[in-house]
Amino acid sequence: MMKRTFFALAMDFFFQLRCQTWPPSRVMYPVLAEAKTIYMTYHIYVVICMRSHTVWQRKKESRVRDTVKRLTGMRPGQIPDGASLLAVTVFRLSRMLKSDVTRTVSKEPGVGLVSWRVFMGLSMAPEATQKELITFSRIEQGQLSRVLKEMETRGFITSRPSDHDKRARVFALTQAGRKKHHDMLPRMITLADTIDAALSPEEQETFLDMCARIGAAAEVAAVQN
Numbered sequence: 001m002m003k004r005t006f007f008a009l010a011m012d013f014f015f016q017l018r019c020q021t022w023p024p025s026r027v028m029y030p031v032l033a034e035a036k037t038i039y040m041t042y043h044i045y046v047v048i049c050m051r052s053h054t055v056w057q058r059k060k061e062s063r064v065r066d067t068v069k070r071l072t073g074m075r076p077g078q079i080p081d082g083a084s085l086l087a088v089t090v091f092r093l094s095r096m097l098k099s100d101v102t103r104t105v106s107k108e109p110g111v112g113l114v115s116w117r118v119f120m121g122l123s124m125a126p127e128a129t130q131k132e133l134i135t136f137s138r139i140e141q142g143q144l145s146r147v148l149k150e151m152e153t154r155g156f157i158t159s160r161p162s163d164h165d166k167r168a169r170v171f172a173l174t175q176a177g178r179k180k181h182h183d184m185l186p187r188m189i190t191l192a193d194t195i196d197a198a199l200s201p202e203e204q205e206t207f208l209d210m211c212a213r214i215g216a217a218a219e220v221a222a223v224q225n
Helices: 002-020 026-072 085-105 113-124 130-137 141-153 175-196 201-224
Strands: 157-161 169-173
Touching (some): 085 113, 085 201, 113 141, 113 169, 141 157, 169 175
Antiparallel strands (some): 157 169
16 A cells, blocks of 8 residues: 555656646756655665565575475485384474474564463463463473563463462463463464464374374383383
């Protein structure tokens, strides 16, 4: 909208001047010069936008190629002895997904992956203890404790002693915390939808079944060894 308005103003202004008085008098020279400046600025703006988009697109394509290369470049013969092809692939995919989520979350100032998981957990339950948040977020207790303290200091959550265990504390989102979660949610939903769209519903069921089988096999192997 800004580009169209900018261009339209310049062209309309220049056209009106030309129709009203041509050839121009000396008095009109500064006005025509201003119109020409606006016209040239528009073209420079368009060129910069096109080049910026091209650079961004190339970087995006490069990241996609690197991702595909890292995941598809692994073959049974390329995995060292003692390493599982499936385990290595899952580990790498997990790190990549975690990195993508962290990068998306970090676009919101002062918010990290751990605090985002706290936002999600407390948005699903009105209140939760630290132990429940550890179970939900899969975050170590020490790291989660630091994040909870920071979030409470920033006014995103409140805490109080548990009614059932005075040693435990119960956490809940404040109005500011709910607003922060609400502001971040559209961006995170877009990321989640983009990832899930890589597989059809049938493929997702197959993938989850395969993950469950791999996990069960890993547990059996750990017990046997």
